[in-house]
Amino acid sequence: MGIRERLSGNEAAAIAMKQINPDVVAAFPITPSTEIPQYFSTFVSNGSVDTEFVAVESEHSAMSACVGAEAAGARAMTATSANGLSFMWEMIYIASSLRLPIVMSLVNRAVSGPLNIHNDHSDAMGVRDAGWIMLFSENNQEAYDNLLMAHRIAEHKDVLLPLMVCQDGFITSHSIENIELLEDEKVKEFVGTYHPEHYLLNMKEPMAIGPLDVQSYLFEHKYQQAEAMRNAKKVILEVAKDFEKLTGRKYSFFEEYKMEDAEIAVVCMNSTAGTTKVVVDKLREQGVKAGMVKIRVFRPFPAEELAEALGSLKAVAVMDKADSLNAVGGALFEDVTSGMYVANKQVPAVNYVYGIGGRDTREADILKVYSDLQEIATTGTIDNPYRYVGLRK
Amino acid sequence: MAYNLKEVMANRPSRFTAGHRMCAGCGAPPVARMVLRALRPEDHAVISNATGCMEVSSFMYPYTAWTDSYIHTAFENAASTCSGVEAAYRSLKKQGKLPENEHTKFITFGGDGGTYDIGIQALSGAMERGHDMVYVCYDNGAYMNTGIQRSSATPKFADTTTSPAGTVIPGKMQSRKDLTEVMAAHHLPYVAQTIAYANFKDLYEKAEKAIYTEGPCFLNVLSPCPRGWGYPTDMLMQINKLAVDTCYWPLYEVIDGKYVINYKPAKKLPIEEFLKPQKRFKHMFKPGNEWMIEAFQKEVDDRWNALLNLEQN
Numbered sequence: 001m002g003i004r005e006r007l008s009g010n011e012a013a014a015i016a017m018k019q020i021n022p023d024v025v026a027a028f029p030i031t032p033s034t035e036i037p038q039y040f041s042t043f044v045s046n047g048s049v050d051t052e053f054v055a056v057e058s059e060h061s062a063m064s065a066c067v068g069a070e071a072a073g074a075r076a077m078t079a080t081s082a083n084g085l086s087f088m089w090e091m092i093y094i095a096s097s098l099r100l101p102i103v104m105s106l107v108n109r110a111v112s113g114p115l116n117i118h119n120d121h122s123d124a125m126g127v128r129d130a131g132w133i134m135l136f137s138e139n140n141q142e143a144y145d146n147l148l149m150a151h152r153i154a155e156h157k158d159v160l161l162p163l164m165v166c167q168d169g170f171i172t173s174h175s176i177e178n179i180e181l182l183e184d185e186k187v188k189e190f191v192g193t194y195h196p197e198h199y200l201l202n203m204k205e206p207m208a209i210g211p212l213d214v215q216s217y218l219f220e221h222k223y224q225q226a227e228a229m230r231n232a233k234k235v236i237l238e239v240a241k242d243f244e245k246l247t248g249r250k251y252s253f254f255e256e257y258k259m260e261d262a263e264i265a266v267v268c269m270n271s272t273a274g275t276t277k278v279v280v281d282k283l284r285e286q287g288v289k290a291g292m293v294k295i296r297v298f299r300p301f302p303a304e305e306l307a308e309a310l311g312s313l314k315a316v317a318v319m320d321k322a323d324s325l326n327a328v329g330g331a332l333f334e335d336v337t338s339g340m341y342v343a344n345k346q347v348p349a350v351n352y353v354y355g356i357g358g359r360d361t362r363e364a365d366i367l368k369v370y371s372d373l374q375e376i377a378t379t380g381t382i383d384n385p386y387r388y389v390g391l392r393k
Numbered sequence: 394m395a396y397n398l399k400e401v402m403a404n405r406p407s408r409f410t411a412g413h414r415m416c417a418g419c420g421a422p423p424v425a426r427m428v429l430r431a432l433r434p435e436d437h438a439v440i441s442n443a444t445g446c447m448e449v450s451s452f453m454y455p456y457t458a459w460t461d462s463y464i465h466t467a468f469e470n471a472a473s474t475c476s477g478v479e480a481a482y483r484s485l486k487k488q489g490k491l492p493e494n495e496h497t498k499f500i501t502f503g504g505d506g507g508t509y510d511i512g513i514q515a516l517s518g519a520m521e522r523g524h525d526m527v528y529v530c531y532d533n534g535a536y537m538n539t540g541i542q543r544s545s546a547t548p549k550f551a552d553t554t555t556s557p558a559g560t561v562i563p564g565k566m567q568s569r570k571d572l573t574e575v576m577a578a579h580h581l582p583y584v585a586q587t588i589a590y591a592n593f594k595d596l597y598e599k600a601e602k603a604i605y606t607e608g609p610c611f612l613n614v615l616s617p618c619p620r621g622w623g624y625p626t627d628m629l630m631q632i633n634k635l636a637v638d639t640c641y642w643p644l645y646e647v648i649d650g651k652y653v654i655n656y657k658p659a660k661k662l663p664i665e666e667f668l669k670p671q672k673r674f675k676h677m678f679k680p681g682n683e684w685m686i687e688a689f690q691k692e693v694d695d696r697w698n699a700l701l702n703l704e705q706n
Contacts, residue, residue, distance in 0.1 A: 023481055023484040023485060023488070023490075024477065024480045024481050024484055026477060026480070050484065050487065050488050051484065052480040052481070052483050052484040052487075054476060054477065054480045054522065055522070056473060056476075056518060056522075057514060057515070057517070057518030057521070058514060058515075058518070060469070060470060060473070060515070061470060061473035061476070061514075061515050061518055061519075064466060064467070064470035064473035064474045064476075064477060064515065065473050065474065065476050065477030065480065066477060067464075067466050067474060067477060068441065068464060068466070068473070068474040068475060068476065068477025068478040068479075068480075068481070069477035069478065069480055069481035069484075070477075070481075071464055071477075071478065072439070072477070072478040072481035072482060072485075073481060073485065074480075074481035074484055074485060076477065076481070090467055091466065091467065091470070094466050094467060098466070200439045200462040200463075200464060200478060201437075201439065201462070201478075201481065201482055201485065201491060201497060202462075203437040203492070203495050203497065206437070206459075206460065206461050206462040206463075207462055207463075208452055208457040208459055208462070208463035208464075209463070209464050209465075210452070210463075210464055210465035210466050211452045211453060211454035211455070211457070211465070212448065212449045212452060212453045212454065213454045214453065214454070217454050217455075
């Protein structure tokens, strides 16, 4: 019945990687994810994993080496943050186009510039169309659990896509919280062994990958990637079901918190959900019918399911921890509202950009969002849907 | 291993096959063929290739000219991609996940753009990390795939599309980077400079040494480009010979730090012999531009003498 521990988010990710025991890890240090390859190198140095650790000279090479290793027939993993992910950007697209189920731990941090090492989601949002499955984690437990489920999803024959598990830099990565770990053997059994159908090191079937793919083929190949992403939805739920059987911990596309009779709700991701739950509880005590939806699966985006979950609200606020700088809303807001529009769910919706560059998001900030929602629900009018919270005047 | 061209050609079929789309008179395909012929027939190879002429002409979906496993990902990272493949091999071998009696060798091909310039960081990193691989640079002295733009391998004064010989600036005004020396400074077990020349003996033997020396090895192979250099397509082998006989491209090895010059021409030809057949140097032969030829000759001489010194020390 699990092992009770106290770990930081980075430690949790590193322990998950140790239990997964990948064949290759290639990584380059960058705050706040640095600790993951650090802890992992210790496992390598002490012989507690079979992994070849490739201490590359850059993140671009980290992802390139992961691509090479995964194509060779190995399980490859990496970890990064912010500019590290930006530097990988070219290879992020190539990894998914080659259909390589690489798994990454992304510890979210603001992308430069100016330089800032603290948390927001601008790194993840920069790769949202890159063909990676993207899972978000509220805390260390979820970061750990998502990593344990990652390979089962990514390597599924109907999927074969890379996957990243996100957690908030510092807020989650460096905070020590209680966690329940699985025994090594149980993880090994759950994750299973990797048996790629085609791989470079198969001498009996040499293969060539990464062609020049001209007008007559690229469209179809991209369609196959899109299909794989659509297929991933079913697989994510199946794996979650198996994981629940093993641990009792339930996962889906998103978590609905006190949504049964909710009239107003906030949609958010990662650690903000923890703060929001506290606010919801307090509002409930006052008789306010508040709820929250925490997105776990951002890619593939569960648009239909979200529209259903949010469709009967009187007002909804979508929280974006990255500004899209497009003169309208953030990425999550666009996805949520367009999903609702397509599903014919007309709910007054507002967007809040918040927490940029590690700006602390307190209960009072979230409370302000709910009180705005109450006003919108009453009046039915929205003066400006593109708002900021926590921004100094 | 004693080298006999006829035997090699007869007993080791080309692992880089016909049907690729590289230009007539291009120096790169003979390089790829001869390097791969140096593989023992029983050994498998994984080829990593940087984006460039060789890649776009040899693996256009759904056709490939490569009989070994092959991976192309991007322009600047052929070395790091290869390092990942090699790390996977070591890991899987160690865990008993691959057959014990089978051997795979790791060879990377990149042009000078993918090697001297955009890929130098990935190359330096992979070599420093000590992966058991060979990096082969086929150096044609410019970005030929995108249409003959200057690179840091482009020789001084060459007319390229981004260093055009104009009325004010007469071609590329900077000297060529000496990448072989940069790689020698990595203290690798084997670094060599070679060319497809004289029955391919030098190239073949160096490829074999590089492939079968454990650890990271580097080959720099001059690989003329008829379009970029402007020579008739049937003149490839003569151009190669002139590059060597003028000491523009000395053939040498650095074996565990020790320099060995493999060929010292009895009569070192003047650099004009190499420059003259190439349109990219045409402007150097206009009256009034004699200083350019002198400067070019001086650079060749200085570098050759420096190399002779390195061999002596």
